[in-house]
Amino acid sequence: MTAAKRKRVDDDDDAAATDECESGCREREVQVQSSSSHNNLPMLAFHHYKQGMFMYSISDRILHKKLDGHLSLDTKLYWSTPQGWMLIMEHHPSRDKPSAAYLWNPSNGDELPLPKVQEDHRLSPIWRCLLSHKDPSHPGCVVVLVCSGEPAVWYCHTAGGGQWTRRSHEIPTRIFTVASCGAKLHFINSRERIGTIDFPSTPPAAADDDDQQQHPVIQYFDVPAIEFPNGMDSANSWLVESHDQLFRVSIFFVGDDLGAVHVYKMDFSARAWRRVRDIGDVVVFLEGYSDLAASCAASSLGLKANQIYFINSFCRDDGGYLYTFDLELDILESIWVPRPQTLRCLLPFWIVPPGS
16 A cells, blocks of 8 residues: 555445555545444543543444543543553542552453552652553562653552552653563664563562562563555554564654555564564554554454554644554545534543453
């Protein structure tokens, strides 16, 4: 696919979808409906500090409005994760007492308590959040916040007590995209370098514990750089885990135009990216502002397999479109996501079902 351009066709005229380039790009309109439901995950969420939460369901293509106490900006800070669970922290503007924190399952409402966040901890809602394991009840699972603008991570264990710990020693400044795979965090440090962060299986005895065995272990390995398709001059990449395999999704551009979408799987034995055109019964969701990505089983959600969903947040006049890329057919489809004018400038995030 090169320099894809949107072209409007009716839903019953899919056969007429064409493009001047390698892949077709079809545009469909969607239905708008007020609703109080958010159970139809996965959803693309927009949060306005006055109007509340709007969630766009990709299965029924309806914009739902939901006012949920767990996601209230007045009293909570929250972070979505690629594992589906959301980190929720009580928000005290005065910062005069510890804040309760917990993991929340948006599918069924289950909560998993976490250590309290102390008054002097400054956790930002724009940081990236991940779990080291898909199941937070795993005895070695760690909740991680990757800081933006500084080389540091905050983390706590989901079991065994402990507390929130900040780690900055050896944490690189450049973490372009990060994913959890094999109980480790993997991140792109440069075009030819991958880093890993391995967290201790038990909490440190104290936040300032000098025991090196209680500190995260950071390692690097070199990989050959991926090749740009002909005519492409820039790209953005995401790491994502699926079925215990590490994948890389790269979107290439010609100027401001979408050019190509390639998917690669990490061959750890050769330490190289291998391009793939089939990721199985999987859909992948790319988040623009955080460079996080999530994967889900397609059939269990009633979705077509081998699909990549993303918002083109790199082009200023293209923020209203949700794109789906069919990896098997090499076709790009654009879906207009209607939302109130006040939400147009907000960067959305994905809420996916845990354990999918």
